[in-house]
Amino acid sequence: MSETVQDKVDFLVIANRLPVDRKIDDEGNVSWQSSPGGLVTALEPVMQRKGGAWIGWHGAPDEVVEPFHHDGYDIHPVPLSAQEVEEYYEGFSNATLWPLYHDCVVEPVFHREWWDAFQKVNKRFAEQAAEQAAEGATVWVQDYQLNLVPTYLREMRPDLRIGFFLHIPFPPIELYSRLPWREELVEGLLGADLVGFQTPGAAANFLRLAKRRPGVTASRGRAHTRDGRDVVVRDFPISIDSRGFHELATSEKVQAETAKLREDLGNPETIIFGVDRLDYTKGLRQRIRAVGELFKEGKLDPHEVVFLQLATPSRERVEEYKILRDDINQLVGQINSKVGTIANRALVYRNESVPREVLAAMYQVADLMLVTPVRDGMNLVAKEYIACRSNDDSALVLSEFAGAARELKQAYMVNPYDIDGMKATIMKALTDSPKVKARKMRSMRRQVFDKTIDVWADDFLTELEGR
Ligand code: ADP
Numbered sequence: 153m154s155e156t157v158q159d160k161v162d163f164l165v166i167a168n169r170l171p172v173d174r175k176i177d178d179e180g181n182v183s184w185q186s187s188p189g190g191l192v193t194a195l196e197p198v199m200q201r202k203g204g205a206w207i208g209w210h211g212a213p214d215e216v217v218e219p220f221h222h223d224g225y226d227i228h229p230v231p232l233s234a235q236e237v238e239e240y241y242e243g244f245s246n247a248t249l250w251p252l253y254h255d256c257v258v259e260p261v262f263h264r265e266w267w268d269a270f271q272k273v274n275k276r277f278a279e280q281a282a283e284q285a286a287e288g289a290t291v292w293v294q295d296y297q298l299n300l301v302p303t304y305l306r307e308m309r310p311d312l313r314i315g316f317f318l319h320i321p322f323p324p325i326e327l328y329s330r331l332p333w334r335e336e337l338v339e340g341l342l343g344a345d346l347v348g349f350q351t352p353g354a355a356a357n358f359l360r361l362a363k364r365r366p367g368v369t370a371s372r373g374r375a376h377t378r379d380g381r382d383v384v385v386r387d388f389p390i391s392i393d394s395r396g397f398h399e400l401a402t403s404e405k406v407q408a409e410t411a412k413l414r415e416d417l418g419n420p421e422t423i424i425f426g427v428d429r430l431d432y433t434k435g436l437r438q439r440i441r442a443v444g445e446l447f448k449e450g451k452l453d454p455h456e457v458v459f460l461q462l463a464t465p466s467r468e469r470v471e472e473y474k475i476l477r478d479d480i481n482q483l484v485g486q487i488n489s490k491v492g493t494i495a496n497r498a499l500v501y502r503n504e505s506v507p508r509e510v511l512a513a514m515y516q517v518a519d520l521m522l523v524t525p526v527r528d529g530m531n532l533v534a535k536e537y538i539a540c541r542s543n544d545d546s547a548l549v550l551s552e553f554a555g556a557a558r559e560l561k562q563a564y565m566v567n568p569y570d571i572d573g574m575k576a577t578i579m580k581a582l583t584d585s586p587k588v589k590a591r592k593m594r595s596m597r598r599q600v601f602d603k604t605i606d607v608w609a610d611d612f613l614t615e616l617e618g619r
């Protein structure tokens with residue numbers, strides 16, 4: 153494979169973010185770090201396998217970065233000004249669409265100037281793709297930040313095959329209808345040949361909206377557009393590189409890391425683990441409250457049990473994320489001041505991102521994994537735990553509001569809003585017989601190793617290329 157950047161490519165991924173973020177420290181030193189979130193975790197192995205090009209923002213405002221070759225594919229950084237980061241990314245993407253699409257768990261904010269910036273930046277991504285795509289190329293647009301790209305790109309390059317995949321939930325019509333720009337956003341997606349969602353419910357929500365557009369009809373998983381095209385609308389539940397995670401978790405390096413981690417945590421009998429971006433959709437408040445109460449009530453003994461919670465800082469300048477960060481710090485402080493000792497902290501909370509090997513070690517030592525979002529498109533953490541943890545005496549507590557709950561049916565299901573119910577389920581997951589737990593783990597392992605990221609990408613691209 154060529155090591156130089158190609159002029160035109162047959163396969164393109166466009167996502168708001170590149171798989172790596174450019175970081176510049178106070179002394180002006182530049183470094184590249186893996187970007188956070190499920191989208192990158194899922195798509196990196198696909199790109200390594202297929203080659204082509206990835207178009208995305210490199211994570212630093214007001215910086216122009218030249219294209220470069222990385223891990224078998226080309227990277228084309230798209231520049232964003234500081235004002236665009238504020239209005240398109242933090243504003244419209246993450247303070248308007250993100251909460252709206254996650255059932256309005258916090259109030260979405262609507263600003264007309266954010267919408268202007270959203271259109272402008274989507275156009276820039278589309279232009280960059282139009283420039284890089286070879287005649288008849290396949291272009292795969294990712295996620296809500298680029299909702300308008302399919303239609304812009306079709307106008308510029310009608311020869312392309314355009315797919316769109318939404319990594320997050322798609323809300324019911326009653327919530328979606330609040331959006332002042334709902335028509336434009338639905339039209340934006342109808343520019344694609346194929347629109348994929350995480351669940352059948354999300355696909356159905358979109359089809360209901362699409363057929364309200366004048367001149368658009370919908371039947372059997374297709375929308376028929378005014379200009380005579382058929383857009384296939386379907387669910388494609390995303391997954392992970394399960395074998396890659398498993399091999400990493402069982403490697404010598406990670407085994408050594410595992411032993412050290414256990415030691416650092418004070419060699420407790422039981423380790424409970426949670427790992428998320430620090431996001432209000434992840435149900436962190438509810439989860440920490442539930443575990444905290446179990447410690448306070450003496451149902452969990454801090455001499456025997458440690459709850460390790462990792463939270464990657466995320467979208468730190470968006471108001472609701474600031475509020476969440478302060479709330480969680482306060483909650484953790486309150487719990488640790490009431491239970492445990494300095495030597496035996498009940499709750500070990502780290503507000504940081506860790507390298508993949510360290511994360512794999514954490515999954516390996518976790519006897520119980522807590523994944524309790526109040527709403528989540530899929531949640532890859534749940535699948536990563538199943539792929540990494542090789543001990544059968546393990547348990548996954550999973551929110552019924554995560555897309556993953558449709559597949560990991562053997563998990564201990566919870567409604568994160570029901571704190572007492574969650575506490576009871578956590579205790580059940582900790583005390584069920586090894587036989588019951590082993591049966592559940594084996595069944596979920598089968599699911600995660602059958603339906604891998606390669607299966608997901610092949611399903612999507614086969615459907616798209618057949619269009
Ligand atoms: P989202 O896409 O909303 O962030 P997912 O659970 O689907 O949620 O994906 C999160 C991804 O980010 C997973 O691959 C997970 O391993 C990774 N991740 C989350 N928190 C951390 C962390 N603190 N350190 C390293 N990786 C993390």
Ligand code: F6P
Pocket residue numbers: 168169188189190191192295296319320466467
């Ligand atoms: O997986 C959902 C998602 O919003 C991705 O689109 C995104 O890259 C990831 O979470 C992390 O969020 P952000 O790019 O805003 O840091």
